[in-house]
Amino acid sequence: MRYRRNTTLLLFLLMCGGSVLCWVFYVAVANSGPYLNSAHGNSSYGVKRASAGFPSGYTQGLCAHCHEQHASIDGAEPEPKVGAGGPDKYELFKGLFASQSDMFCYECHKSIGSIQQGAALLQYNYSRMAGNDTNACPNGIMEAFQFVDDAGNLSLNCSSISGSSHFLEDIRSFLSKQSWGFGSSVENIDPCSGCHNPHMAQRDSHIPGDRGWTVSRPSQHSTDNNAWGLWGDNIPTAAERMSNYAPPPLYQAPCRYPFSTSCTSFEPDGSSTSDGSNLFDTVNFCLDCHIQEIRESTGGASAIDWTANGDIHGWALPQTCCDKGDKRPPYNNAGGNYVLSCLDCHEPHGSPNEYLLRQEVNGIQIPNFAPHRYYEFCRACHRALSTKHTGHIPDPEPSLDCRGCHSHGVNNYPEPLGCETCPGTGVKTF
DSSP: OHHHHHHHHHHHHHHHTTOHHHHHHOTTOOOOTTGGGSTTTOTTTSOOBOOTTSOTTOOTTOGGGTBOTTSSBTTBOOTTSTTSOOOOGGGBSSOSEEETTEEGGGGTSSSSSOOBOSSOOOOOOHHHHTTOOOOOSSOSHHHHGGGBOTTSOBOOBTTBSSOEEOOHHHHHHHHHTSSSSSOSOGGGOOGGGGTOOTTTOOOOOOOTTOOOOOOOOGGGOOSSTTTSOOSSOOTTTOTTBGGGGOSSSEEOOOBOSSOOSSOSSBTTTSSSOOSSTTSBOHHHHHHHHHTSOOOOTTSOOOOOOOSTTSOTTTTSOOOGGGOOSOBOTTSOSTTOOEEOOGGGTBOSSEESSGGGBOSEETTEEOOOOOTTOOHHHHTTTBSOGGGGSTTTSOOOOTTSOGGGTOOSSTTSSOOOTTGGGOTTOOOOOO
16 A cells, blocks of 8 residues: 555656646645754754765765665665675665664764764763863763773773763663553664654754754653654753752753853853753653653663652752852852752763763863762852761762762752751751
């Protein structure tokens, strides 16, 4: 029936002489939907394969740069899969997913050896893209995922001894168990598609006034890519952005590197916008998966409680008894109640630090640190950590294990030593 329908369409168009009116009256014609507005379909910087055996005249953004409708081009199999046979799933030029280090998306989204022709891909970590950090490693999406090996174990990368990445095999397994339309077979799931709609995702350039929306919320997934919309692009309500949290609590964008005595340049685009109206709602996006148990590469990432009864970096009220004015700008407003974006502290793909913790936070570069040694990391926002511990435990210093007391969620960790005697209350301090 499909071939008969296509034949009917071809004959209809030939009879019309290819007139545009034919497309108007033939109601069953498929359309390109949002693809031409996506980063992959863009005519200036979209997909354009540069590999042996692939026709050089194919225009930028053309579907054939990713899909080979007959499992070949002109009767041959161009690179990157010469002689390997086919067809592959979804008519792609390579197998969908093999391992943490080998998958279809890496053919373009890597720093060295990419088959993408033309302008360089914007592939750096969020610390560099949004935070203006100058760290050079990792400098590609593929490299960001290589802090763990194909079995999910720690792998030496960027001279790190405690790096972390989302483990893609677990993501595929997790998606296959949800009722979100990804299907129950992991063999049919590209883990990158858990967060990105490849036919809709736009380029996130982090240039003021040139915002793109890169992600699509996994719980809103649809097998119809035209229906699985971008998360954060809703205009004019902006209900899918961090600015929707104000008030209360208020979202305050962190400073951009390099930090000075005051902030005039904010994440994610270096503009003066600081209310989160230019950043998608990362909290609800990430909690689609992290409100449930889903293991990350570091082992056992638990559900996160971002409610008013949960983490103080979320909706929870500030603990005034021990707030001694230790916060750096822009969080130093007395009595300020701020909710943080997940991306304020975490990388979405991988990091040289554990738990996907960033290399730059609030305009401060963070040296790679050993497991649980968060001293420099926390000081990016809490400049005088010694004031938090006065009278009960030794002043914190770089060699201390901060995780002994602190973690996500006020109910998810042991009572910090001495906090039960905090003057006048029994509340926790961080």
